[in-house]
C-alpha cells in the first residue's frame with residue numbers, strides 16, 4: 555500500500571472522529587435546550603443557567619446566584635416595551 559493511501563486513510567479516520575465529537579456536542583446542546591437548560595455556565599459563579607421567558611423574551615437565570623443574563627439586544631427589547639420607565643429614558647437618552 556502506498557504512503558498516499560495510508561495518509562488518506564488516516565485523514566478519513568481523523569475526520570470521522572472530529573465529526574463524531576461535533577455530533578456529540580450538538581446532541582448534548584439539543585438535550586439541554588429541550589430541558590430548558592442553557593449549555594452556558596454563569597460567568598459570575600459558574601452555576602447552571604436556565605432559560606426562562608420574561609415578558610416574551612428568553613432570558614438566562616443562574617440557579618446558584620440568581621443572576622440574570624440577557625443576550626445582545628434583549629435589554630433594548632425589554633426597555634422598548636416600557637418606554638416610560640426611568641431606566642428606559644436613561645438608556646435611550648441622547649448625548
Ligand SMILES: [Zn+2]
Nearest residue numbers: 596599616619
Ligand atoms: Zn451565578
